[in-house]
Amino acid sequence: MSSEQSPPGAPDERSAGGVVVRSDEIVVIVPFKRAADGRRVLGLPKGHVEPGETDEQAARREVEEEAGVLARPVGELGEVSYSFERRGRTVSKQVRFFLFDYISGDVADHDHEIEEASWMPLREAVERLTYAGEREIVRRALMLIAPDR
Numbered sequence: 001m002s003s004e005q006s007p008p009g010a011p012d013e014r015s016a017g018g019v020v021v022r023s024d025e026i027v028v029i030v031p032f033k034r035a036a037d038g039r040r041v042l043g044l045p046k047g048h049v050e051p052g053e054t055d056e057q058a059a060r061r062e063v064e065e066e067a068g069v070l071a072r073p074v075g076e077l078g079e080v081s082y083s084f085e086r087r088g089r090t091v092s093k094q095v096r097f098f099l100f101d102y103i104s105g106d107v108a109d110h111d112h113e114i115e116e117a118s119w120m121p122l123r124e125a126v127e128r129l130t131y132a133g134e135r136e137i138v139r140r141a142l143m144l145i146a147p148d149r
Contacts, residue, residue: 013093016059017046019141020071022102026125026138027067030116036084040115041130044137046095055096063100067117068109071100077140080133097137099144122146 020027028042035041045066049058056073063071077097083090107117120128122142129135 012091013048014055015046015048015093015095016055016062016098017044017095018059018063018071018073018098018100019044019077019138020063020067020069020100020102021074021122021141021145022119024122024146025119026122026141027063027069027102027107028118028120028125028129029066029110029114031066031113032115033113035130039130042128043130044097044134045117046097056098059096059098060100064105065111066114067105068107068111069105070103072103074099074101075144077137077144080131080137082131082133095133097134099141 027045029045030040030042045063047058047062047066049055053061060071060073063069075098077099079094079096081092081094083092107119110117122138125138126135126142129138
């Protein structure tokens, strides 16, 4: 038995991701990995926090890898927690999201784990992202960058 155990209530896995804004659009991705029911997933760039990285550094790296763009961090948007089944075991996961301003890059330069990366209007993303938690994160981003909309 391992001597390293998570505190009670702590997630089994931790990730970080980003909402990259360019004018009134954000970057969305379609990973090759499908949802549990086999559907394509439309989501935000995110991934595991590597040892020695802060959550913000991980989010920035994942945005660059999965979406092919460089971005400047603006602030934190909050966390999404959920659980899923892996090999018959329930895994709890927590993803911390950050707001980013687009600097440069092309969404066509995404990595091999991503089927497609593209720009989508913020308001459309609030409706179309696959997971409710990510739709809420985009709503928060929209309220921060355009509170009167």
